[in-house]
Amino acid sequence: MRIGITCYPSVGGSGVVATELGKLLAERGHIVHFITSGMPFRLGKYYRNIYFHEVDVNGYSVFQYPPYDLTLASRMAQVAVTEKLDVLHVHYAVPHAISAYLAKKMVGDKLKVVTTLHGTDITVLGYDHTLKDIIRFGIEESDAVTAVSNNLIEQTKDLLQVERPIDLVYNFIDKREYYPREMSDVREEFAPNGEKVLIHISNFRPVKRTDDVVRIFHKIKQQVPAKLLMIGEGPELPVVRELAESLGVQQDVIFLGKQDNIACVLSMADLLLLPSEQESFGLVALEAMSCGVPVISSDAGGLPEVVKDGETGFTRPIGDVEGMAQKAVELLLHEGMYETFSRQSMERAYHTFCHEAITKQYEEIYRRVLSAETQSCSK
Numbered sequence: 001m002r003i004g005i006t007c008y009p010s011v012g013g014s015g016v017v018a019t020e021l022g023k024l025l026a027e028r029g030h031i032v033h034f035i036t037s038g039m040p041f042r043l044g045k046y047y048r049n050i051y052f053h054e055v056d057v058n059g060y061s062v063f064q065y066p067p068y069d070l071t072l073a074s075r076m077a078q079v080a081v082t083e084k085l086d087v088l089h090v091h092y093a094v095p096h097a098i099s100a101y102l103a104k105k106m107v108g109d110k111l112k113v114v115t116t117l118h119g120t121d122i123t124v125l126g127y128d129h130t131l132k133d134i135i136r137f138g139i140e141e142s143d144a145v146t147a148v149s150n151n152l153i154e155q156t157k158d159l160l161q162v163e164r165p166i167d168l169v170y171n172f173i174d175k176r177e178y179y180p181r182e183m184s185d186v187r188e189e190f191a192p193n194g195e196k197v198l199i200h201i202s203n204f205r206p207v208k209r210t211d212d213v214v215r216i217f218h219k220i221k222q223q224v225p226a227k228l229l230m231i232g233e234g235p236e237l238p239v240v241r242e243l244a245e246s247l248g249v250q251q252d253v254i255f256l257g258k259q260d261n262i263a264c265v266l267s268m269a270d271l272l273l274l275p276s277e278q279e280s281f282g283l284v285a286l287e288a289m290s291c292g293v294p295v296i297s298s299d300a301g302g303l304p305e306v307v308k309d310g311e312t313g314f315t316r317p318i319g320d321v322e323g324m325a326q327k328a329v330e331l332l333l334h335e336g337m338y339e340t341f342s343r344q345s346m347e348r349a350y351h352t353f354c355h356e357a358i359t360k361q362y363e364e365i366y367r368r369v370l371s372a373e374t375q376s377c378s379k
């Protein structure tokens, strides 16, 4: 098939999933065209069967705001025609599903639009009355819509009163990349006295509750010698640094900024902390599990569909700092239990979220929307 993919190219779960999916589809012989505002950050080198089309927004002085959505629609339509695209798979509803709708109107119904909902496009923007109706429209007008968890499907239906079917397609993990790496040398640099290592990875937005991460760590440290690795950057970073100082744990909290090789970084850790306020899926929890790192998380959104409470980690109510810290301590102090959870984490990641199976699920959806076209033409 000839597949166009649009996503946000900067660091973020939806961009990661879209880019990795594109690479997997290309490996399976499909021709993939990325149509994005910049090079997706996981696509920095040459891949066979993958092409990149930049959306260059016109900054004409009359425009108060550059018309990104329209430029994107126009670029989608151009690429659809010149590259004879069968399917346009857009990740994140706004504005991508709407731009895809416009592109389809420009080139004709043969172009099929598949929209994948990732989370904040619904759980945050779905509350915004200036956007709600157009998000619903983009969803209703797509030929197929997928969401990354059952919870997100339910939220989409409740919040936007969407009635059309939405396919569940979980995010996936490529086990050729995400497996436990030998990192003991580097780990020793951070934890020279055999301390346990906790890790948090995010974009430090308020929704990640990074202050809870520090509070949980502070409580763990009262019972177990430990270090905390903080990976990523974002608006809450100064708040977190200040909190670490005021709790007196600043020497044990190590900020590593943005990191490319997440599998290596995760392999230095014993547990991932993810106490988010909202998380439609929690890709980083899956990445951790694949590296044999159990997860202590909140029970927000789709997290309980990824982290099996009492098997691959523990989920506790949002804001339950005490409960999350207690469960972390329990796991860290019981070696046998920890080994079991670590093994179960990898098994679950490789089995339920296997990249091959999920890529095939997407291919099946593409085929379904394309055959719907054939059927209606032959009537």
Ligand code: GMT
Pocket (backbone or CB within 6 Å): 011, 012, 013, 014, 015, 017, 118, 119, 120, 123, 148, 171, 203, 205, 207, 278, 279, 280, 281, 282, 283, 284, 301
């Ligand atoms: O959560 C983020 O900071 C980024 C956001 C995005 O749009 O890229 O992630 C969302 O999509 C990911 C991939 O499907 C999910 O794993 C995240 O849970 C989801 N984030 C939220 O729901 C807050």
